[in-house]
Amino acid sequence: MQLFAQISDPHLSTLEGVHWRQLLSKRALGYLSWSRRRRFEHRPEVLEALRQDLQQFDLDQLLVTGDLTHVGLPMEFRQALAWLRTLGAPGEVLVIPGNHDASVAAPWEDTFSLWRDYMASDELAAGDNKLFPSLRVRGRIAFIGLSTACPKPPFMATGTVSAEQLQQLPGLLDAAREQGLFRVVHLHHSPLPGKEIWRKRLTNAPQVLQLIIDHGAELVLHGHGHRAHYDELATSQGMAPVIAVPSASAMGLHGGNAAAYNCYQVTTGGEGWQLQVRSRQYQPDRKTFAEKEVKTVCLVRRP
Ligand SMILES: [Fe+2]
Ligand SMILES: [Fe+2]
Secondary structure (H helix, E strand, O other): OEEEEEEOOOOOOOOOOOOHHHOOHHHHHHHHHHHHHHHHHEOHHHHHHHHHHHOOOOOOEEEEEOOOOOOOOHHHHHHHHHHHHHHOOOOOEEEEOOHHHHOOOOOHHHOHHHHHHHHOOOOOOOOOOOOOOEEEEEOOEEEEEOOOOOOOOOOOOOEOOOHHHHHHHHHHHHHHHHOOOEEEEEOOOOOOOOOOOHHHOEOOHHHHHHHHHHHOOOEEEEOOOOOOEEEEEEEOOEEEEEEEOOOOOEOOHHHOOOOEEEEEEEEEEOOEEEEEEEEEEEEOOOOEEEEEEEEEEEEEOOO
């Protein structure tokens, strides 16, 4: 039996004290959105309650599926690094970036380099900064991370998986299957075409999805929509759930989902795998997280 958890879209940074000179056009739009709305919706006290709630689980890995920041400023990357350290060591916490983290092009040294160890594969050599697709193996679980984050024009919150990642993904999926591993593909945007509105979509979702269908996976996890979702994908090797969690810091104002995260328990069974999904949601009145739903699915796989 193995246990891991997924949190997403913490949008944990504060833009208090930001000077207008730091804001390029897209960042200025993001700043406006933060000052008018997002700073009331995404709250540090919710993230702290989540961190405390996580203590009860002995996790093999904690996945953070993107959008740690609001507009991707270097100071936000520093805030996010401090927060990641409160969650665990780099070997225990695995990050993929979201569209907000790559809001505009920024120097690597001031931004993503700070999170490098939290995004790195097990085998990444020192000095190698080609991070994606990432691969970490914990026990019988392979975590395969895709980055969809790249700068886009103003008003666009789309993502794209690079051609290089698309080329490497089949090999990673095939090799993990040959080793009898439970394959978790995690990315920020939904790979299911039509799940998001046009300006928030994964631009090459059909290609990404087809690779997962052809080469198989046991579980696909994403965030970005700030809503909980459960879908089932028929792959060439059997059904794989596609699951999204809401933002980890959300108050649930304006009818949105309150913060939630998922804990996944994987067990081997006679015919494949058993996956138990425990969803825990923030209770604004009690200021703590509580169990919302437990779902168990059997993933039948041929040996
Ligand atoms: Fe987000
Ligand atoms: Fe996003």
